[in-house]
Each structure stands twice: as C-alpha cells, then as structure tokens.
Amino acid sequence: MPTTFNSYSRLIGPLAAMLLLAALLAGLQASGLAFWQGLFVNLGIFVILVLSLNLANGFTGVFSLGHIGFMALGAYGSAILTLPLREKQSYLPNLPGWLAGVHLDLVVGGFPAGFVLATLIAAALVALIALLVGLVLMRLSGHFVAVATLGFLVIVRVVLFNADNFTRGSRTFSNVTPYTNLWWVWAWALLTLYVVWRIKASPYGRAMLAQREDRLAAQAIGIAVMPPRLLAFVVSAFFTAAAGALYAHFITSFSPTVFYFDLTFRVITMLVVGGMGSISGSVVGTALVIALAEGLRRVEDRWQLFGMSQIILATIFLLVIIFRRDGLLGQREIALDRLFARRRPAPAARAGAPPPADG
Numbered sequence: 001m002p003t004t005f006n007s008y009s010r011l012i013g014p015l016a017a018m019l020l021l022a023a024l025l026a027g028l029q030a031s032g033l034a035f036w037q038g039l040f041v042n043l044g045i046f047v048i049l050v051l052s053l054n055l056a057n058g059f060t061g062v063f064s065l066g067h068i069g070f071m072a073l074g075a076y077g078s079a080i081l082t083l084p085l086r087e088k089q090s091y092l093p094n095l096p097g098w099l100a101g102v103h104l105d106l107v108v109g110g111f112p113a114g115f116v117l118a119t120l121i122a123a124a125l126v127a128l129i130a131l132l133v134g135l136v137l138m139r140l141s142g143h144f145v146a147v148a149t150l151g152f153l154v155i156v157r158v159v160l161f162n163a164d165n166f167t168r169g170s171r172t173f174s175n176v177t178p179y180t181n182l183w184w185v186w187a188w189a190l191l192t193l194y195v196v197w198r199i200k201a202s203p204y205g206r207a208m209l210a211q212r213e214d215r216l217a218a219q220a221i222g223i224a225v226m227p228p229r230l231l232a233f234v235v236s237a238f239f240t241a242a243a244g245a246l247y248a249h250f251i252t253s254f255s256p257t258v259f260y261f262d263l264t265f266r267v268i269t270m271l272v273v274g275g276m277g278s279i280s281g282s283v284v285g286t287a288l289v290i291a292l293a294e295g296l297r298r299v300e301d302r303w304q305l306f307g308m309s310q311i312i313l314a315t316i317f318l319l320v321i322i323f324r325r326d327g328l329l330g331q332r333e334i335a336l337d338r339l340f341a342r343r344r345p346a347p348a349a350r351a352g353a354p355p356p357a358d359g
Helices: 002-009 012-031 034-058 067-082 085-091 113-137 143-162 182-201 203-213 215-220 226-251 261-274 279-303 308-323 347-351
Strands: none
Touching: 012 034, 012 182, 034 067, 034 182, 034 226, 034 261, 034 279, 067 113, 067 143, 067 226, 067 261, 113 143, 113 226, 182 203, 182 226, 182 279, 203 215, 203 226, 261 279, 261 308, 279 308
C-alpha cells in the first residue's frame, strides 16, 4: 500500500503543473490581451524548438546547426497543404497537379482537422528527410558535424529561394490561415516535453548520454553509437518541423530569410543558458531569454538604443560559456514528481530496530 501511494503521489506534481498552466492559458485567453497571448505562443514554440535541439545536441553531444532548416520545411509544408483550393490556384498557379488539388483546410465542429493532419504530414516528411540526412551526417563527430549540418541549413535556404512554384521564392508567403493558438502550441509543447523525457529515461537515452561523455569507452562496452544518434536526430527534426507549422499558422506571412542564422543562434542561446542535457533547463533557459529579450526591447525602444538587446544577449551568452559552461541547471532536472512523494522512513525505523547507542 505505501508503494502504491508513493507511486500515485509522484503524479501530483506534474498534474499540478499542468493544471496551473491550463489555468494560466485560460486566463490569458479570457483576458483578450493580444500582446501577452502572442508572447506565450512564442514561448511555447521556442520551448518546442529548444527541447528538440536539446535532444539532438545535449543528449548525444552531436552539435547540429541546421535544425532551423527543418523548421522552415515544416512551415512551408503545412502552409502549402492548408491553403484553400481557390487561393492555391491563384496564389501558387504552377504547383504540380498531385499537390495542386490537396487542400487540408477542413474544420469539423470548430476542430481544425485539416491543420492537424497537415502538421503531422509535414513533420513526418521532414523526419524522413532527417533520416536520410542523418544516415550520412550522424557518422561524423565534433566540429565536422557542426559544419555539415550548417551546410544543410544553407542548402534548405537556397532551395526555398529557388523553388518559386512551391514557395514563391524570395517573396513573402502569405494568406496562411491562422489556426495556431495558445492551446495548440502548449499541447505540442507538453507532448514534446513528454516524448523527450521518455527518451531520456529509456535505454536509448542512456546510450545517448554514455556515448556523449566518451564515445570510444561506450563503443568498448558494446554501446552502438549510430542508432541513438539517429533516433535523436529524427525525433528532434519531427518536433522542430511541427514547431515550424505552428509558427507559420501563427504569423501567417513569412519568407526564407526568417529561418536562418538569427533564429538558429537564438535557439542555441536558450539551450546553452538553460543547460545542455537538462529538459528542465530547456524550459527555464527559454523563459529567461525571452523575458530578458522582451524587457531589453522595451528599454531599447524607450531610449532609442537600437541594437542594445542583441549586444547584451550576446554578452550574457559569452559569460555563460566562460563562467558556467554547463548552463544554469547543467544536467540536473527539476523533479516535479517528487514534490508530493512521501519520504521513506529510515532503515532502522522501518525494521523497528532501536536507535543506535550514543558513543
């Protein structure tokens, strides 16, 4: 009975956090404050991005600089799939026939079924691309894989600029239906958090962490390096693409220039500040950087010190790397499941033994 109680009590912390989040989102939605709603939508999208990058970078030690390319593909893929048929014929007249007739703009009883399906399709296709790319790149290590994934980002950017029939090239891709809201973003954020946590606690997760610390030692005791790296790369690409779809259906207008170095290093900053290898650190680092950036932006606008926020954030990034290389949390986790767990009595008390004599 105590074991059963303790098992159930571990659920109270996560459930309390989810209820608190739901109450916060409901209050924001009822308030009608567009600024704060938009801020929390952006926070949720960046939480997904940082968690996904942490899975690929923090758990395996393979430093990828190309994940925003997956976000761009997810954004364009879902946007094309959800364009209504009439708008698609006039807006993208040169689409191939097999794609021109697809319009996942179906809404059933207020539920955007087409949007959900388009997001899943886009994310699955991006995961397939990540699998093909990862079969080659995940064999590399160190700065070689960082440069190679950066090359992938450049390739995606060039393709998006030149695929006029699909992406309108350098022109703004607009007319995207605004399906994304607070609930969709944070539902995906919680799903990403749960999947990444389950992977970290699995044998694959332990293999990722082992080969990150010492690849040769891990191989020496029989741990395969390629499968856990590839799993992390593909799963992180799936959720990064889903974040891209959410982003596209939130801002409704974007171009390839959005998905490049600025966004890449913003996500990396959040990851490094929070702590690579820590799921809790991903959430904390994202929240801190967004809050700090928003506060600096207000000061910047008030005093017309344009560019100050980027300089301060870059300085903080450098200071963290120099003085706290592991980030705020390092590899530690905030154990919500232990907040309400009943402490087990000391061994002597459990056995009914007398306390030890003094001296």
